[in-house]
Ligand SMILES: *[C@@H]1O[C@H](CO)[C@@H](O)[C@H](O)[C@H]1NC(C)=O
Ligand SMILES: *[C@@H]1O[C@H](CO)[C@@H](O)[C@H](O)[C@H]1NC(C)=O
Ligand SMILES: *[C@@H]1O[C@H](CO)[C@@H](O)[C@H](O)[C@H]1NC(C)=O
Ligand SMILES: *[C@@H]1O[C@H](CO)[C@@H](O)[C@H](O)[C@H]1NC(C)=O
Ligand SMILES: *[C@@H]1O[C@H](CO)[C@@H](O)[C@H](O)[C@H]1NC(C)=O
Ligand SMILES: *[C@@H]1O[C@H](CO)[C@@H](O)[C@H](O)[C@H]1NC(C)=O
Ligand SMILES: *[C@@H]1O[C@H](CO)[C@@H](O)[C@H](O)[C@H]1NC(C)=O
Ligand SMILES: *[C@@H]1O[C@H](CO)[C@@H](O)[C@H](O)[C@H]1NC(C)=O
Ligand SMILES: *[C@@H]1O[C@H](CO)[C@@H](O)[C@H](O)[C@H]1NC(C)=O
C-alpha cells in the first residue's frame with residue numbers, strides 16, 4: 087500500500103514553530119484576480135455564490151476501502167505529473183468523465199455542432215482541482231492513479247501532516263464527479279492547510295448556461311446535430327460549494343475531509359435527488375466505499391493478472407481501467423442511451439480534437455471483443471449502441487442510393503454521418519465491422535433476445551442488403567466486386583476490391599443467412615450468391631493477399647489491414663499465405679505511422695504460426711506508445727495527438743487474450759492456446775464469460791488450471807476438451823481442472 091494509508095507512528099513529538107504565511111492570514115486567501123482567472127463567464131454567478139455557501143466537510147478521514155486487486159499492479163505512483171498534459175489520466179464512469187486537473191468535463195451523449203461538425207460539448211470543469219501551495223511548506227508532493235479503486239490523488243506528506251486531494255467519477259452515483267480534500271495532522275500544534283485551485287478554463291463555446299439557484303445550473307447545447315432528428319440537448323448540473331481558495335484544518339480537529347461534488351444529468355429531479363443522496367452518503371461515510379465497491383464488482387467479474395513482470399501487470403489493469411472509465415457501470419438507460427466508445431474515451435473529444443468524441447470502427451474491431459469476453463453486460467451495451475441507430479443507418483443508405491442500412495463512418499448523437507470529410511461515405515467497411523461485432527457477441531452469448539427483440543439480427547440483415555446492392559456482378563470473371571471504397575489503410579483512397587472490405591462483407595452475408603436459418607426464415611439466395619462470388623484479391627505468384635485490386639507492392643502501408651484477415655477475421659487461408667501476408671505487410675509498413683493496435687494483429691498471426699520470437703519483437707514494439715507515468719496511450723509513436731487512445735489499449739488487450747491467450751471464438755465452441763506473455767511466469771484470466779458461464783484460466787510455462795466459477799440461471803454448464811485427451815469433460819462449478827499447458831476447447835454442455 088503506498089500513500090493511501092496515513093498512519094502516524096508514535097515517535098517523538100516535535101514542536102514546530104509555525105511561520106504563518108500571509109496566504110493563510112485571511113479566511114479566503116485568494117485575490118480577486120485569481121478568482122477571475124479560474125472562473126468562466128457563463129457559470130461564474132454560481133461559483134461566486136460559493137463565498138456565501140458553507141463548504142461541506144466532516145471531521146474524519148474515511149480509511150481507504152479494500153480492493154480485490156493487488157495494489158502493486160493497480161497503483162500508478164509518480165513524484166511528478168507528465169510533462170505533456172496530453173498524457174494526464176482521466177476519471178470517468180461512462181456517463182461523465184474528465185481529465186484530472188483539466189478545465190473540461192464531458193457527458194455521454196452531449197454533443198454540439200451541426201451535421202459534420204458535431205463534437206463533444208465542452209462543460210467548463212467544476213472538478214478540475216489541484217493544490218497550489220500547502221502549509222507546512224515542506225510537505226512532499228506525489229500523485230497516484232489508483233486504477234483498482236478508480237481514484238486520482240494528489241498527496242502532500244510529511245511526518246506531521248498529510249493533505250490529499252482525490253478525484254473520482256462515482257460508479258454507483260453515476261451522474262456524480264467527486265473531489266475530496268483530506269487534511270490531517272499528527273497534533274494540533276501544526277497548522278495545516280492548502281491553497282486549492284479550480285481550473286475551469288474559458289467559457290464554453292458549446293453550451294448556454296443559466297444559473298438557477300443554490301448551485302443548480304441549467305445548460306443547453308447551442309446547435310443540434312440534425313435538427314430534423316433531435317433538437318439541442320438540455321441538461322442540469324448541481325455543484326456544491328467550491329474548494330477553490332484556502333482550505334484550513336480547524337484548530338480543534340486532527341483530520342477533516344472537505345467535499346466538492348458535481349452532478350450532471352438530463353433531468354432536473356434526477357440531479358437534485360442524486361445530489362442529496364451523495365451528500366447523505368458522505369455524511370454517513372459510505373461515499374468512497376460505495377464507489378470502490380462498484381469497481382470491486384467489475385474486477386471480480388473480469389480481470390487479467392500476471393506474475394513476473396510488474397509493468398505488464400500494471401498495463402493490463404490500466405488498459406481495462408481506461409476503457410471501463412468510458413463505459414457505464416450500471417446497464418443501459420432507456421431515457422439516455424450510451425452512445426458508444428470513441429477512440430479517445432469519454433474525457434476527450436472537444437471541437438477538432440481527439441476524434442471529437444465520435445464513434446468509429448475502433449469500437450467494433452479493437453475494443454469490443456476483450457470487453458465482451460470479460461464483461462458480457464458491457465458487451466451487450468456496446469452492441470446496443472449500433473442497434474439503437476439502425477434507423478439512421480437505413481436513412482444513410484437511402485441517402486447514398488443503396489438498399490438496406492449503411493452505418494456512418496463517424497457517429498455521434500443521432501447516428502447520421504458526422505465525419506467531416508467528403509470521402510467519408512467510402513469507408514463502407516464499417517458496415518461489415520458492425521455485423522462482425524454482432525456475430526462475435528452471438529458466438530459468445532447466444533443471446534436470442536438481443537438478436538430478435540433488440541434488432542441484432544435486423545442490423546445484420548440490413549447490412550447484408552447493403553452489400554448486395556453495392557456489389558456489382560462482372561460476367562467475364564463470374565464474380566462480384568465492390569468498387570470505390572476506402573480500406574482501413576485509409577491513405578489509399580477509393581480502391582476496388584479491398585481485401586479487408588470484401589472479406590468482412592462476405593462474413594456479413596454468411597452470418598445474415600446463418601441467422602435467417604436460426605430464426606426460422608429461408609436462406610436468402612441472393613446473399614448466398616454474392617457471398618460465394620465476392621472477389622478476394624490473391625496473388626498466386628507471390629502467394630499473398632494484395633490489399634486491393636491493382637495494389638503495388640512498392641506502396642507504403644499505414645494500417646496493414648490485410649493482416650486482420652488472419653485475426654480477428656479468421657479468413658481460411660494456407661499457412662504459407664498467412665506467413666507471406668505478415669512478412670510483406672510488415673516490410674511495407676511505415677513503422678512510425680502504424681496505429682499501435684495493428685501490431686496486435688501481427689503478433690497474433692506470428693503466434694498462430696508458432697513464432698514466439700517474432701511475436702515478442704512486435705509485442706515490444708506495440709508498447710512504445712504507452713506514456714508514463716499513468717500508462718495513457720498515444721496512437722502513434724512520438725505524437726501526442728490523439729491521446730488516451732483506448733483503441734490501442736483494446737488492441738493491447740487482444741494481444742494478451744487472443745495473441746498470448748490464444749482465445750478464438752467459433753460458432754459453437756471457443757478454443758484457447760495459452761502461451762506466456764514475454765517476461766511473465768504466470769498468467770491468469772479471471773471471469774471469461776462463455777454462454778452464461780464464467781471460468782478462469784491460470785497457466786504457467788508448464789501447467790494450467792481451468793476453473794468454472796459461475797453458471798447463470800437458465801444456462802447449462804461447460805464441457806472442456808484438452809488436446810491430449812479424447813473425451814470431453816463436463817466442468818463442475820468450483821472444481822479446478824489441472825493439466826499441462828496446452829490447447830483446449832470449451833463448449834456449452836451437451
Ligand atoms: C471539526 O470539523 C467539523 C467538520 O467540519 C466541524 O463541524 C467542527 O466544527 C470542527 N471542529 C471544530 C471544533 O471546529
Ligand atoms: C519531464 O522532463 C524532464 C526533463 O526533460 C525529465 O527529466 C523528466 O523525466 C520528465 N518527466 C516525466 C514524467 O516524463
Ligand atoms: C451535412 O451538411 C452538408 C453541407 O455542409 C450537406 O451537404 C449534407 O447534405 C448534410 N448532411 C445531411 C445528412 O444532411
Ligand atoms: C487540540 O486537540 C485536543 C484534542 O482534540 C483538544 O483537547 C485541544 O483543545 C486542542 N487544542 C487546541 C489548541 O485547539
Ligand atoms: C443500477 O443501479 C440501481 C441502483 O442504483 C439498481 O437498482 C439497478 O438494478 C442497477 N442496474 C443494473 C443494470 O445493474
Ligand atoms: C421477445 O419479447 C417477447 C415479449 O417480451 C418475449 O415473449 C419473447 O420471448 C422475446 N423473444 C426472445 C427471442 O427472447
Ligand atoms: C434477399 O436479399 C435481397 C438482396 O439483398 C433483398 O432485396 C431481399 O429483401 C432479401 N429477401 C429477404 C426475404 O430478406
Ligand atoms: C475501379 O472500378 C471502376 C468500375 O469498374 C473502374 O472504372 C476503375 O477504373 C477501377 N479502378 C481501378 C484503379 O482499377
Ligand atoms: C493452398 O495451397 C494449396 C496447395 O499449395 C493450393 O492448392 C490451394 O489453392 C491453396 N489454398 C488457398 C486458399 O490459397
Ligand SMILES: *[C@@H]1O[C@H](CO)[C@@H](O)[C@H](O)[C@H]1NC(C)=O
Pocket residue numbers: 752753754755756831
Ligand atoms: C469448433 O467449431 C468449429 C467451427 O464451427 C468446428 O469446425 C470445430 O469442429 C468445432 N470443434 C469441436 C471440437 O467441436
